[in-house]
Amino acid sequence: MPEAGLLIVGGGQAGATAAITLRQLGFTGGITILEATGAPPYERPPLSKDYMQGQRGFESFLIRPAAFWAQQQITLLTNARVAGLDAAARTVILQDGRVLSFTTLLWTAGGTPRRLTCPGAALDGVFTLHDREDADALIARLAFPRRVAVVGGGYIGLEMAAVLSKQGHHVTVLEAQERVLARVAGEALSRFMEAEHRAHGVDVRLGAQLAEITGAAGKVTGVCLANGERLVADLVVTGIGIVPQVAPLLAAGAMGGNGVDVDEFGATSLPGIYAAGDCARHRNRYAGNAWIRLESVQNATDQAIAAAHAIAGQPKPYTALPWFWSNQYDLRLQSAGLSLGHDMALVRGDMASRSFSILYLRENRLLALDCVNNARDYVGGKALIAVGTPLDLARAADPAVALKSLAAA
Amino acid sequence: MVDLVIIDRAGSAHEFSAPGGGSLMEAVRAQGIYDIKALCGGSCSCATCHVYVEASGPLKPMSEDENDLLDGVSERREGSRLACQIVLAEGMAPLRVTIAPEE
Numbered sequence: 001m002p003e004a005g006l007l008i009v010g011g012g013q014a015g016a017t018a019a020i021t022l023r024q025l026g027f028t029g030g031i032t033i034l035e036a037t038g039a040p041p042y043e044r045p046p047l048s049k050d051y052m053q054g055q056r057g058f059e060s061f062l063i064r065p066a067a068f069w070a071q072q073q074i075t076l077l078t079n080a081r082v083a084g085l086d087a088a089a090r091t092v093i094l095q096d097g098r099v100l101s102f103t104t105l106l107w108t109a110g111g112t113p114r115r116l117t118c119p120g121a122a123l124d125g126v127f128t129l130h131d132r133e134d135a136d137a138l139i140a141r142l143a144f145p146r147r148v149a150v151v152g153g154g155y156i157g158l159e160m161a162a163v164l165s166k167q168g169h170h171v172t173v174l175e176a177q178e179r180v181l182a183r184v185a186g187e188a189l190s191r192f193m194e195a196e197h198r199a200h201g202v203d204v205r206l207g208a209q210l211a212e213i214t215g216a217a218g219k220v221t222g223v224c225l226a227n228g229e230r231l232v233a234d235l236v237v238t239g240i241g242i243v244p245q246v247a248p249l250l251a252a253g254a255m256g257g258n259g260v261d262v263d264e265f266g267a268t269s270l271p272g273i274y275a276a277g278d279c280a281r282h283r284n285r286y287a288g289n290a291w292i293r294l295e296s297v298q299n300a301t302d303q304a305i306a307a308a309h310a311i312a313g314q315p316k317p318y319t320a321l322p323w324f325w326s327n328q329y330d331l332r333l334q335s336a337g338l339s340l341g342h343d344m345a346l347v348r349g350d351m352a353s354r355s356f357s358i359l360y361l362r363e364n365r366l367l368a369l370d371c372v373n374n375a376r377d378y379v380g381g382k383a384l385i386a387v388g389t390p391l392d393l394a395r396a397a398d399p400a401v402a403l404k405s406l407a408a409a
Numbered sequence: 410m411v412d413l414v415i416i417d418r419a420g421s422a423h424e425f426s427a428p429g430g431g432s433l434m435e436a437v438r439a440q441g442i443y444d445i446k447a448l449c450g451g452s453c454s455c456a457t458c459h460v461y462v463e464a465s466g467p468l469k470p471m472s473e474d475e476n477d478l479l480d481g482v483s484e485r486r487e488g489s490r491l492a493c494q495i496v497l498a499e500g501m502a503p504l505r506v507t508i509a510p511e512e
């Protein structure tokens with residue numbers, strides 16, 4: 001049996017960051033990363049951005065060059081999917097039957113994309129976008145203009161709509177809610193993004209429930225909506241969220257539900273077993289200490305750093321301010337904080353100028369902001385969220401007043 | 410090729426040449442200098458690729474966005490730049506680059 005030590009389940013953003021951080025902290029114990037796919041750790045954001053546009057090679061977004069792991073005495077086992085966990089015996093079992101023992105375990109398995117369950121979901125031409133294989137399979141079908149139905153108007157769906165329409169494909173976005181980005185942004189940003197996509201020729205359908213994907217000879221030919229409407233499509237791309245991959249942990253007795261529960265040091269309820277990233281539900285101070293799961297590079301990185309500190313015996317709680325970015329067309333979106341529980345949204349600047357921000361407040365204190373082509377507000381707003389002082393609303397809404405200056409007031 | 414000297418956070422100097430076309434951030438990463446996080450992958454959104462640059466020749470001026478993002482870092486100084494926003498061009502004068510402290 002291989003040496004016991006730290007086993008990291010999942011070599012994505014969080015798993016890779018934790019391994020790197022441990023070595024930076026001087027942790028000399030054994031580290032093995034078990035990764036289900038065949039790829040060394042890489043960043044996912046480019047998949048729906050520059051990689052999809054053919055502007056960037058895969059090597060450029062590896063988290064570290066492939067040779068790094070061995071140099072750092074980090075064993076990277078690819079094609080190693082963990083199927084079960086015995087917390088008492090301190091072993092994991094892989095899908096191929098191999099059993100590995102551990103002293104400490106860090107679970108960073110992320111999520112798997114939610115799949116459609118409607119009739120036709122298994123037809124050739126239905127894609128999701130979660131890993132490199134998904135992206136490559138889709139790119140291979142985009143050599144000439146297609147009619148693409150994007151299911152889901154969240155960030156990934158909208159980024160796909162932007163990239164595909166820019167390449168000359170005919171894109172329809174099907175969003176079940178009454179606005180795009182309904183789960184993550186306020187109404188003003190939703191309406192702005194909806195208008196932007198329409199102006200770029202994307203057919204945005206709101207309140208659109210997908211009922212069936214129609215096909216012929218096993219291939220997608222269109223989609224049918226719950227209201228009976230039919231649309232022609234060659235390809236269907238889904239961006240309807242992820243399901244956290246935590247079944248073996250929960251089966252082994254870890255607390256959780258929608259993800260596995262962790263404290264501010266990344267510890268699960270099972271001794272010596274930690275988790276971080278998309279799969280980890282935690283109390284976030286920027287959400288009024290509510291239990292939430294975040295799906296972002298920021299969260300995966302900072303939570304992994306906290307877990308690594310705990311594992312190295314140098315605990316340092318996870319308290320970082322959440323931030324996120326998205327690129328669509330020539331729009332650079334940057335968000336900071338969490339808008340959960342806001343009682344007011346203020347638009348700063350002229351939306352028509354395509355450079356503005358939206359402030360989310362609660363009792364006049366800034367909780368979060370979404371910035372469009374406005375790095376100045378993003379930077380000033382981050383400082384303001386951290387300070388947490390009540391704001392003079394008239395000044396906060398005035399783009400001539402720097403947000404930064406309000407932090408001092 | 411562009412001649413680079415990169416000073417990492419431990420103070421060690423890495424001397425090498427990088428091909429034109431890519432960004433300074435990509436060149437630093439590809440060389441295996443791991444101090445630079447570059448979390449947003451170069452889309453001028455995170456400021457985790459902050460460096461101090463001494464150029465022996467003129468550099469293209471920074472964009473307003475880069476300038477604004479740099480206003481948010483804790484130790485902005487003369488020569489502060491986001492490494493992902495510096496495009497290496499063939500024939501460019503050598504650069505001496507120090508990785509800024511972690512935020």
Ligand SMILES: Cc1cc2nc3c(=O)[nH]c(=O)nc-3n(C[C@H](O)[C@H](O)[C@H](O)COP(=O)(O)OP(=O)(O)OC[C@H]3O[C@@H](n4cnc5c(N)ncnc54)[C@H](O)[C@@H]3O)c2cc1C
Nearest residue numbers: 010012013014036044045082109110277278295296297300
């Ligand atoms: C297309 C796309 C675009 C995105 N764009 C942005 C963006 O612009 N900004 C942003 O902040 N975030 C973005 N994200 C989200 C961000 O990439 C994730 O939040 C981040 O990758 C989460 O890190 P993680 O380590 O928790 O999970 P992942 O990076 O998903 O890594 C989990 C790893 O675990 C492996 N695994 C799963 N199950 C097992 C198992 N049983 N055994 C072994 N290994 C397993 C998986 O193969 C995977 O490699 C994007 C995501 C996608 C898919």
Ligand code: FES
Nearest residue numbers: 449451455456493
């Ligand atoms: S890598 Fe994010 S700003 Fe340079």
